[in-house]
Amino acid sequence: MTALAAAQLGLKSVIFCPEAASPAFQVSDAHVCATYDDWEALARFAAQVQVVTYEFENVPLDTAEFLAQRVPLRPGARALAITQDRLQEKTFINGLGIETAPFAAVDDLDGLHRxxxxxxxxxxxxxxxxGYDGKGQATVRPGDDLAAAWEAIGRQSAILEGFVPFDREVSIIAARRADDAFAAYEVTQNVHRNHILHTSTVPAEVGAATARQARSFACAIAGALDYVGVFAVELFVVGHGADERVIVNEIAPRVHNSGHWTQDGSVTSQFEQHVRAVAGWPLGETGRIGQVEMTNLIGDDVADWHEILAEPGAHLHLYGKAEARAGRKMGHVNRIWPDGAACPRGSSKSC
Known part of the structure; x- marks a missing residue:
């Protein structure tokens, strides 16, 4: 989707990916299929491009630093290093004076007990x-066997996070350029099923002060990371009325699933915004077009593509993945309806 957005701006994309069947290869001008530790292939890739970006945070840090020595890397390797490690990420956020869930490092079973x-x-x-979409996690409740929880995550270095009594989950998608120009989209309200994002809806049910707080957090995080590109901040909404506030859950250094609604529901999509930011171009307008709900198509949900295409106000996006599997994101649909009107599928608040 980033390559498609780049093409609409007259830019060409080269994709580096270890997977031979990457859907991005279908829509790019060229690609390099090699492992992330194939330094010769990485050097060939760097020689073909003017700037490098990444679209998920599990790219090895050594790979990012290798490329950054040869071509501008946006966002930079520091943003990748911090967001790859949940302990570093929480520590970084708290260091900015921003609230997160309580947390503690866990390196062994004794550490888990502590x-x-x-x-x-x-x-x-x-x-x-x-770990994402619930992978690499174990919920621990009073009376649970801590040894079993430690085994469940593979006895790996971990972080224990306290429960946050939240009312809603939201996120904010924002962008920053190298010259500190900043733009943010409206706060998005998110609903998860089985630890996977199900729907994202705008406008979110948050007060104006809460929305300003979310934006200020995103701006502070971007500045502290010297971030260039689009990113997401996932947040919990706690409290009510005058006591409502947001607590940061995670940072995603990339375009984000909860920002897919911007493809059809905003003046500038998050993908175009990312391309603009990493290319050093002016950031686009982030205004919303009507009310929007994005629904992920997981696994066999994609079989409903024909019915979705026939639905008024629905915009279908399929990812070109060859096989539908349980829990696999195969595409999404954006549904748009006018401000002040009921959703065309019958609910007054949400599709």
Missing amino acids: AVAAIGLPAVLKTRRF
Whole structure:
């Protein structure tokens, strides 16, 4: 989707990916298929481009630093290093004076017992590195066997995070250029099923002060990281009325699933915005067009493509993946309806 956005701006994309069947190869001008530690292939790739970006945070840091020595890397390797490690990420966020869930490092079973004593239960045990959509996590409740939780995450270096009594999950998608120009989209309200994002809806049900707080957090994080490109900040909404506030959950150094609504529901999509930012071009307008809901198509959901195409106000995006599997994101659909009107599928608040 980033390559498609670049093409609309007259820019060419070269994709580096270890997977031979990468859907991005279908829409790019060229590609390099090699492992992330193939230094010769990485050098050939760098020689073909003027700037390098990445679209997920599990690119090895050594790979990013190798490329950064040869061509501008946006966002930079520091942003990647911090967001790859949940402990570093939480520590970094707290260092900015921004609230997160309580957390503690866990390096072994004894460390897990100490962390539980300090934070309390319930809590979530997460691997420090890798893992998304619920992978590499184990919920720990009073009375649970801590040894079993430690085994469940593969006895890897981890972080224990205390439960946050949140009312809603939201995110904010924002962009920063190298000259500190900054732009943010409206706060997005997110609903997860089985730890995977199900829907993202704008406008979110948050107060104006809460929305300003979310934006200020995103701006502070981007500046502290000297970030260039689009990123997401995932947040919990806690409290009510005058006491409502947001607590940061995670940072994603990339275009984000909860920003897919911008493809059809904003003046500038997050993908075009990312291309503009890394190319050093002016950032685009982030205004919203009506009310929008993005629904992920997971696994066999993609079989409904024909019905979705026939639905008024629905915009279908398929990812070109060859095989539908349980839990695999195969595409998404954006549904748009006018401000002040009921969703065309019958609900007054959400499709």
